[in-house]
Amino acid sequence: MANFMLSRSRIGYLSLLVMILIGGLAFRLTDIQAAQARTYAAKASQEMSITSTAPASRGAITDINGVEFARSVAAVNVVVDQTLIKDPATFAQISSPILGLTVQEIHTQVTGKRRWSLVARNVTPAKWITLKKAITSYNDALSRADSAKRIFGFYAERGFVREYPSGSLIASLVGFVNQAGIGAAGLESSMNSQIEGVEGKYSYANGYGAEIPGSQQELVTAKTGTTVRLTIDRDVQWVASQAITEAVQKSNAISGTVIVMDPKTGEILAHATAPTFDPNNTKSVALSLMRNPSVQDVYEPGSTGKVMTMAAAIEEKKVTPTTVFTVPYALKVARTTFHDHEKHPTEQLTTSGILAVSSNTGAIQVGEKLKNQVLYSYLTKFGVGSTTGSGLPGESRGVLPDVVNWSGTTAPTVAFGQGYSLTAMQATSIFATVANDGVRVSPTVIAGTSDNDGRFTPSPKRESVQVISPSTATQLRLMMESVVSAQGTAPEAAIPGYRVAGKTGTAQRVDDSCHCYKGYTASFIGFAPADAPRYVISVTIQGPQGIHWGGTLGAPVFKKVMSFVLQSRHVAPTNTVVTPYPLNQRQVASAQVKTARAKLVIQSAVNN
Numbered sequence: 001m002a003n004f005m006l007s008r009s010r011i012g013y014l015s016l017l018v019m020i021l022i023g024g025l026a027f028r029l030t031d032i033q034a035a036q037a038r039t040y041a042a043k044a045s046q047e048m049s050i051t052s053t054a055p056a057s058r059g060a061i062t063d064i065n066g067v068e069f070a071r072s073v074a075a076v077n078v079v080v081d082q083t084l085i086k087d088p089a090t091f092a093q094i095s096s097p098i099l100g101l102t103v104q105e106i107h108t109q110v111t112g113k114r115r116w117s118l119v120a121r122n123v124t125p126a127k128w129i130t131l132k133k134a135i136t137s138y139n140d141a142l143s144r145a146d147s148a149k150r151i152f153g154f155y156a157e158r159g160f161v162r163e164y165p166s167g168s169l170i171a172s173l174v175g176f177v178n179q180a181g182i183g184a185a186g187l188e189s190s191m192n193s194q195i196e197g198v199e200g201k202y203s204y205a206n207g208y209g210a211e212i213p214g215s216q217q218e219l220v221t222a223k224t225g226t227t228v229r230l231t232i233d234r235d236v237q238w239v240a241s242q243a244i245t246e247a248v249q250k251s252n253a254i255s256g257t258v259i260v261m262d263p264k265t266g267e268i269l270a271h272a273t274a275p276t277f278d279p280n281n282t283k284s285v286a287l288s289l290m291r292n293p294s295v296q297d298v299y300e301p302g303s304t305g306k307v308m309t310m311a312a313a314i315e316e317k318k319v320t321p322t323t324v325f326t327v328p329y330a331l332k333v334a335r336t337t338f339h340d341h342e343k344h345p346t347e348q349l350t351t352s353g354i355l356a357v358s359s360n361t362g363a364i365q366v367g368e369k370l371k372n373q374v375l376y377s378y379l380t381k382f383g384v385g386s387t388t389g390s391g392l393p394g395e396s397r398g399v400l401p402d403v404v405n406w407s408g409t410t411a412p413t414v415a416f417g418q419g420y421s422l423t424a425m426q427a428t429s430i431f432a433t434v435a436n437d438g439v440r441v442s443p444t445v446i447a448g449t450s451d452n453d454g455r456f457t458p459s460p461k462r463e464s465v466q467v468i469s470p471s472t473a474t475q476l477r478l479m480m481e482s483v484v485s486a487q488g489t490a491p492e493a494a495i496p497g498y499r500v501a502g503k504t505g506t507a508q509r510v511d512d513s514c515h516c517y518k519g520y521t522a523s524f525i526g527f528a529p530a531d532a533p534r535y536v537i538s539v540t541i542q543g544p545q546g547i548h549w550g551g552t553l554g555a556p557v558f559k560k561v562m563s564f565v566l567q568s569r570h571v572a573p574t575n576t577v578v579t580p581y582p583l584n585q586r587q588v589a590s591a592q593v594k595t596a597r598a599k600l601v602i603q604s605a606v607n608n
Contacts, residue, residue, distance in 0.1 A: 054199060054200035054201055054202045054221075055158060055160055055181075055222065056199050056225060057072040057160050057197055057222070058162065058197060059197065059227040059228060059450075060227045060228075061174055061188070061230065062227065063230055063232045064229065064230060064269075066229070067166075068165055069164065070188065070279075071162075071163050072160040073124075073163055074158075074161075075122045075160055076123050077120065077123065078095075078099065078155075079118050079156075080117050080119055080154045080155075081114075081115050082111060082112040082113055082114045083113055083115060085110045085154070086148065086151070088110045088111045089107060091135075091154070092110065094135060095135075098127055098134060099120045101120060106120075121179065122159065122161040135151050139152075159181075162181065162188075163280065167278050167279075168276040168277055168279070170237055170241075170271065171277050171278065172273045172294075173186055173187065173271045173392075173445065174279065175187055175290075182196070185393075186393065187228065187393075187445075190391070191226075194225065194228070195225045195228065198223040200220040200221050200222030226451060227449065227450040228446060228449055229448050229449065230445050231268050231444060231447045232268065232270060232271060233269045233270065235568060236260055236270040239270075239561055240258040240260060240272035241258075243560045244272050244539070245274040247539075248274040248275065253543050253545070256542065256557075257272070257273050257274075257293050257539075258270060258271075258273075258539050258557060259271055259294060259538045260561065261428050261429075261535065261536045261538075263431075263436040263527065263536050264436055264441065265441065265462065266441040266443045267444060268390075268444065268445045273292075277290065292392060292393070292394065294392075295388075295390060295392045295394065296394045296395070296396055296423070297423065298423055299422070299507065299510070299521045300420065300507045300508065300510065301417045301418075301507060301523070302416075302417045302505035302506050302507025302550070303358040303416065303503060304427060304430075304503045304523055305414075305417025305505070306354075306358065306363045306417055306503065307430065307476065307480070309363055309416070310363075310476060311382075311467075311472060312370055314476065315378070316370060316374060318366075319366060320351065321475050321478070321581040322352065323350060323351045324588060325349055325351070325354060327348070327359050327362040327365070329345070329346070331360075334412075338361060338364060338413075338416075339361070340359050341358070348584055348586075349362055349584050350583055350584060350587075351366060351479070352479040352482055353584050354366065355482070355483065356479075356489070356583050358483075358503075358504060360416040364412040364415050367411060367416075368412070372411050373403050375414060379420070380400070381465070381467045383429050383440060384400045384420060384426060388425050388429050388443050389444075389463060390425055390444060390445065392425075395423070398421050398426055400421075401419070417507060418507060428536060429443055431526070431536050433467050433468070434480075435473075435533035435536050436533070437470040437474070438467050439466055441462045442462045442463050442464075444459060444462055477530050477531075478530075478578070478580065480502055480503055481499060481578065482583060483501070483502055483504065484500045485580065489550070490524055490550070492551060492552070493526055493556075493559050495559055495563055499529050499530035499574040499576065499578060500526055500562070501528070501530035501533075502526020502527065502555075503524070504551040505522070505550045505554075506520055506521075506548060507521045508521075509542065509543060519544075520543070520544065521540065521541070521543075522541045522544055523550045523554050524554030524557070525539070525558075528566060528571075530574075531574060534566075537565070539553075539558050
C-alpha cells in the first residue's frame with residue numbers, strides 16, 4: 001500500500017513537471033510569435049533588403065518663355081550580377097541590337113564573377129522594356145529540359161539622362177554634362193551646384209543580388225534641382241544662329257559670334273556662335289568648339305574701338321562732332337608711319353567724318369588731344385581690362401597694358417582700336433553704354449530661377465555706372481548714324497524706316513601660333529532705333545578669307561537679325577527727322593551758309 005501511495009506521488013510530480021515544461025514552451029512560443037515577432041521580422045527585412053541612392057533630376061534650362069534648352073528625362077542603367085548570367089553569349093546576342101552596343105562589348109560586361117557590372121548607361125525606359133520583353137520571350141520559348149538556360153540576374157538602376165532639345169542652337173552658352181551627369185561646360189558647369197538637385201534614398205528587396213520588382217520603398221524623396229530661366233529668346237536665337245552660320249561659311253572664316261542685348265537692362269536676347277556642336281553627342285567634338293568665344297576669346301577690336309576715343313575727346317571737351325581735322329593717308333608718329341585702310345588724298349574731315357569713313361590717321365589726331373592717362377581711364381570706364389560681370393564661366397578680362405608701360409606708339413595705336421584686346425561681350429557692352437545715355441549696365445543671360453516647388457525668383461537688378469554724360473552719348477549716336485549712311489563704311493546695315501547707328505571694325509588678328517598679326521577680325525556693332533535705342537547687336541567674324549571688311553561681312557548679318565528683332569518686338573518705325581553732322585569742311589561751310597541765311601530770314605521777319 002505504501003508502495004502504491006509512493007507511485008501515485010511520483011506520477012503527480014512528473015505530471016506537474018510536464019505541465020510546467022509545456023507552459024514554459026507555450027510562453028516562449030507566445031513570446032517569439034507575438035512579443036519578438038517585430039524584432040525578428042525587422043532583422044529578416046534588413047538581411048533581405050538593400051538601401052540605395054535615388055538620383056535627383058537636374059533642373060531645366062529654359063529660354064525667357066519657358067522653352068527648354070536642357071532637361072532631364074527618366075533613364076536606367078542596365079546592370080547584371082555576373083554570377084547569375086549562365087549564358088553570356090545568348091544574353092549578348094539578344095541585347096546588342098536593343099542597347100546599341102556590340103555583342104563583344106556586352107559579352108565582356110556580363111562574363112565573370114562580379115556581383116555588380118554596368119552593361120549600358122542612360123538607357124531609355126522604352127529600351128529597357130523592350131529588353132525585358134525580349135528576354136522573357138526567350139525564356140518562355142525554352143523547353144522544360146532547357147530551363148537551366150533561362151536568363152535572369154539583370155536589372156535596372158533608376159536614373160536620368162540629360163537632353164538638349166534645341167541641339168546645337170545654343171550649345172556654347174548652355175554647355176553639357178559628362179557621363180556622370182555633372183556639368184562639364186557652359187552654364188551646366190558654372191551653375192551645377194544649383195541645377196543638380198539633392199539625391200534621395202529608397203530600399204528594395206534583395207533577390208539574389210537583383211532588385212525585386214515592386215519591392216521599392218521610398219525613404220527620402222529626391223529633390224529636383226533648380227530650373228534656370230535665361231533671358232534668351234529662342235526665336236531671336238534661331239535667326240541669329242542662322243545668320244552667323246551662313247556668314248562664317250560664305251567667308252570661310254574660323255568662327256563668328258552674334259550677341260543681341262537690351263542696353264537698359266543688360267539682358268542678352270541671343271548668343272549665337274559658329275561653328276558649334278551638338279551637346280547630345282560630345283564624344284568626337286573638339287575641345288575648341290566647347291569654348292564660349294563671346295567671353296573666352298579675345299581680339300583687338302580695330303575701328304569699333306574708335307568710338308571710345310571719340311567719347312573721351314567729346315566728354316573732355318577737346319573736340320566737337322564738327323571739329324575739322326586735316327587727315328592725310330599716312331601719318332608719322334614716334335618714328336612709325338600709320339596708314340588708313342585705303343589710299344586717299346589729304347582731306348579736311350570733321351570728327352564725325354573721321355568716324356564715318358573710319359580714318360586711322362584722323363583718330364590718331366583726335367587721341368592726341370588727350371593725355372595718355374585720360375585715354376586709358378576712359379577705356380577702363382568702358383570696361384576694357386575687366387570682366388563684364390556676366391557671370392559666364394571662363395570670362396576673360398581682355399588685355400589692356402598699364403599706361404606706365406605705354407611706348408611712343410601705344411597711344412596712337414590705341415586711338416584707332418589696336419594694341420589692346422577685349423571679348424565680344426565687352427565690345428557689345430561698350431556700345432550698349434552709348435545707347436543707354438552713357439550708363440554701363442553689366443550684361444546677363446539669367447532672368448531668374450525656380451526652386452523645387454516652382455517658385456520663381458528673378459535675378460537681382462544689374463549693376464550700373466555712368467561712364468559718359470547723356471549729352472556726349474547723344475552726340476555719339478548721331479555721329480554713328482553717318483557710318484550707316486551712303487557716305488559711311490556700313491550702308492548695308494541700314495534698315496528702311498528705322499534710324500540705325502553703328503560702327504565697323506576691320507582689325508589685324510593676332511595669331512597665337514606665331515605671336516604675330518595674321519589675318520583679320522571683321523566686325524560691326526550697332527543699335528536701333530538710333531534716337532531711342534532698344535537693342536544692341538554685335539557681329540564678330542574671326543579670320544575671314546578674301547573680303548574681310550566689317551561693313552561688308554558684319555553689316556548684313558546685323559541688318560538681318562535687327563530687322564527680325566524690331567518686327568518681332570513690335571518696335572514701330574522711326575518717324576523723327578534727323579539732320580546729320582557735316583562730315584567734311586565743305587559740308588561745314590554749307591551748313592554755316594544755311595544757318596546764316598536762316599538767321600537773315602528770321603531777322604527780316606522781325607524787322608517787318
